[in-house]
Amino acid sequence: MTAATFTRSWPSVSAWGAGLIIAALGAGAIVRSDSGAAASGLGIGMVVLGLASLAWGAATLSTGRLVVPRVALGGALAALAATTALMFVASAHTSIIGVAAASLLLVVVGATTAVHLRRRAPQNRRSAQPMSVTGLLVAAAVIAVLVTPALGATQDAVLLRDDGTVPVVTHDGH
Template identity: 75%
Template sequence: MTAATFVRSWPSVFAWGAGLITAALGAGAITRPDSGAVADGLGIGLVALGLAALAWGGVVLWAGRLVVPALVLGGSLITIFGVTALLFVVPAHTSVLAVAAASLLLVIVGASVAVHLRHQRRSASATRTAQPMSVVGLLVAAAVIAVVVTPALGATQNAVLLRDDGTVPVISHEGH
């Protein structure tokens, strides 16, 4: 197993993590009863971008190569700006941890596709054949994502549920 095969599966898994966090941030902006039109519009856009990241990650794993890298590079930048803008639109109910985690994952995805684009431009005769994915690389990436995404999603929920007095309600699941 080469280093390239080991790392090839990472962008798709990192896109899944960023997509989950982005969709959660967007959903949190939409579901707040006191959210305004700007927060709703930004939230809808972030949910769409999050779902697009999830779909792209699946297509990359299926195809065995990075697909539409230029579009993904632009989408990563737009998503980073979108989650950061949410911090300014709804600062009290947006998790800084979630925004930082999503941005970090999106920077990794963007850097991966930028390197891919640069390599593709240097070798004009590059063929677009599917490359094998590394199961070990996929498992390591999934472990890294679990450590980053799970706390970010928890922080997103806490930020959305935050009351004006600074407390978070306890949700009981009695009878389950």
């Protein structure tokens, strides 16, 4: 196994993690009863970017190569800008942990696609190469450690009351 086959799965898994967090942040901005038009608009855009990130990750993993790298780089930059903007528009109900984790994962996707674009010759199409199962498992473990707490913190930020408490949701009777 080479370093290239080990790290080939990281961008797709990072895109999935970022997509989940971005979609959660966007959904939180949409469903809050006190969200203004700016927060709702950003939320809708972030949900779309999150779903696009999930689709791009799936396409990249299934083909074994970075698909539409220019679009992916633009999407990563747009998602970074949207998450940053949401921090300013709805800072009281936006999770800093969610934003930080999504930003880190988006940087991985953006840097990978930028390096790919820099190294690729326009006339030279590389064929798909196999991905490493070990690389995929390590990437999935790292992403799970980042994404799971970020999603929890995102939910807490959305549910945050004016007095600074988060309600406990019970599932009695289920």
